[in-house]
Amino acid sequence: MSYIKAAELLPKDLVELIQNYIDGEYIYIPKKEKNKKAWGANTTTKADLADRNMSIYEKYSNGHSVKELADEFYLSQKSIQRIILNIKKKYC
Structure with missing residues (x-):
């Protein structure tokens, strides 16, 4: 898993809103259900x-x-x- 800087991806006002809940910490945003793959789908x-x-x-x-x-x-x-x-x- 790689990290993407929120400030490079999200609008500034959204970043500021997220900072009200979590400031300077890592946060995991899960995939949408329709995009999830079963365990082992990408490997042998x-x-x-x-x-x-x-x-x-x-x-x-x-x-x-x-x-x-x-x-x-x-x-x-x-x-x-x-x-x-x-x-x-x-x-x-």
């Missing part, structure tokens, strides 16, 4: 995590222990258990 992270999780499930199905998978994927055993359970619910 969502697909990468789905692939990783399926790999975890396949290895578990082939006999790897939860501890082995936690060590291999640098996750907690609880996270591995959650991933396995979610995939079982979704596909089985």
